[in-house]
Amino acid sequence: MNKTMRIVAHLDMDAFFAAIEERDNPRFKGLPIVVGADPKSGAGRGVVSTANYKAREYGIHSAMPISTAWRLSEEARRKGGPAAVFMGVGMRRYGEVSGRVMAILRIHVPIVEEASVDEAYLDVSFTGSYEKAEALAKKIKQSISDKERLTASVGIGPNKLIAKIASGRHKPDGLTVVRGDEAEAFLAPLPIREIPGIGPKTEELFLKLGVRLVQDLKKYSKDEMREMLGKWGADLYEKVRGRDASPLVEEWEAKSIGEQETFEQDTKDLHFVTERLQALARTVVKRLGAGGFKTFRTVVLTVRFSDFETKTRSRTLETPTDSYETLEFETMKLLLPFFDKRENPRKKLIRLIGVRVEKLSKQ
DNA sequence: TCTGGGGTCCTAGGACCC
DNA sequence: TCTGGGGTCCTAGGACCC
Numbered sequence: 001m002n003k004t005m006r007i008v009a010h011l012d013m014d015a016f017f018a019a020i021e022e023r024d025n026p027r028f029k030g031l032p033i034v035v036g037a038d039p040k041s042g043a044g045r046g047v048v049s050t051a052n053y054k055a056r057e058y059g060i061h062s063a064m065p066i067s068t069a070w071r072l073s074e075e076a077r078r079k080g081g082p083a084a085v086f087m088g089v090g091m092r093r094y095g096e097v098s099g100r101v102m103a104i105l106r107i108h109v110p111i112v113e114e115a116s117v118d119e120a121y122l123d124v125s126f127t128g129s130y131e132k133a134e135a136l137a138k139k140i141k142q143s144i145s146d147k148e149r150l151t152a153s154v155g156i157g158p159n160k161l162i163a164k165i166a167s168g169r170h171k172p173d174g175l176t177v178v179r180g181d182e183a184e185a186f187l188a189p190l191p192i193r194e195i196p197g198i199g200p201k202t203e204e205l206f207l208k209l210g211v212r213l214v215q216d217l218k219k220y221s222k223d224e225m226r227e228m229l230g231k232w233g234a235d236l237y238e239k240v241r242g243r244d245a246s247p248l249v250e251e252w253e254a255k256s257i258g259e260q261e262t263f264e265q266d267t268k269d270l271h272f273v274t275e276r277l278q279a280l281a282r283t284v285v286k287r288l289g290a291g292g293f294k295t296f297r298t299v300v301l302t303v304r305f306s307d308f309e310t311k312t313r314s315r316t317l318e319t320p321t322d323s324y325e326t327l328e329f330e331t332m333k334l335l336l337p338f339f340d341k342r343e344n345p346r347k348k349l350i351r352l353i354g355v356r357v358e359k360l361s362k363q
Numbered sequence: 364t365c366t367g368g369g370g371t372c373c374t375a376g377g378a379c380c381c
Numbered sequence: 382t383c384t385g386g387g388g389t390c391c392t393a394g395g396a397c398c399c
Binding site (some may be wrong): 036037045047048051063065066067068071076089091120132230231232254255256257258259260262308352354356 | 365366367368369370371372373374381
Binding site (some may be wrong): 062116117196197199200201202232310313314316331 | 398399
């Protein structure tokens with residue numbers, strides 16, 4: 001083993017939001033917990049953000065409509081089990097816990113990529129061996145458990161791809177090590193959907209071609225992959241073989257800031273929508289300043305109809321601005337056509353609107 | 364089942380420029 | 382006459398991630 005061998009760890013907090021709620025509300029200990037939209041006795045519109053493992057036994061999982069989660073909880077209750085505890089998303093608190101967890105990681109590892117609120121990549125090459133990297137991961141997991149009473153699952157591998165997939169193999173509270181020379185064989189029998197970047201559409205495309213497992217993808221040349229998937233196809237060609245040279249990204253700057261809102265009921269009421277648009281625009285401008293940005297130059301309006309068709313309209317200004325009035329004026333100009341025959345000939349009801357700014361500058 | 368809210372990245376066509 | 386090549390910007394849409 002050479003000294004420059006790369007070793008990457010991926011740490012994923014287990015059922016993060018639900019675990020925090022369970023920890024902070026002792027009376028919910030051991031109960032199924034669902035963090036997400038208000039279920040409104042089965043009539044709620046949102047989705048499940050996180051379900052703890054007890055709730056997953058009911059078939060409840062992330063991204064599921066909250067109405068479905070409610071139904072599953074009711075079914076379980078009729079069979080004599082406890083009803084699930086439904087809780088709203090307390091993002092501020094989760095952000096605080098995340099900050100403390102990330103601080104623990106930085107005590108042990110100098111190069112950390114905060115991939116999301118509950119995930120991080122660690123460059124543990126400095127340990128020099130998989131054995132030492134594994135020992136370090138155990139220490140970090142123990143520290144998170146001691147200080148925060150939360151569990152995490154860790155994957156260790158020769159690159160981010162392998163570390164990420166490995167962290168998902170033994171959840172919760174898992175630790176999975178895949179050495180460089182095992183990476184390709186580790187991936188081969190997995191469903192292609194395990195590869196980050198392969199979502200429902202790509203999975204379906206390949207299923208039609210009889211491709212289900214990572215090993216099945218190896219029959220395509222790099223050019224064929226590029227042909228099918230564009231630029232990303234060439235990356236995937238490498239990933240299928242366990243190779244991923246992407247570096248950890250320690251610092252990054254937001255490229256856009258936006259807010260959107262799904263209405264409780266679909267609407268065609270221009271006054272109502274205008275009022276919501278103004279509220280969204282105000283929040284966006286506030287967050288722009290809070291994020292240290294001076295100006296934006298592009299504004300984007302999103303409109304989603306009741307049939308879920310989603311349209312975006314954007315305009316790039318001549319001059320950068322930080323003005324709320326400009327944002328309101330420009331998004332209103334983009335919105336109005338949706339209230340007449342120009343953009344909405346069939347008079348569909350509106351389900352959601354969103355306001356986003358791009359081409360941000362700190363100058 | 365009836366689908367949130369925060370984002371990123373890619374593609375593709377047309378305008379425009381050299 | 383029936384036709385370049387490359388580059389950048391803008392716009393709209395779509396796939397994907399947590």
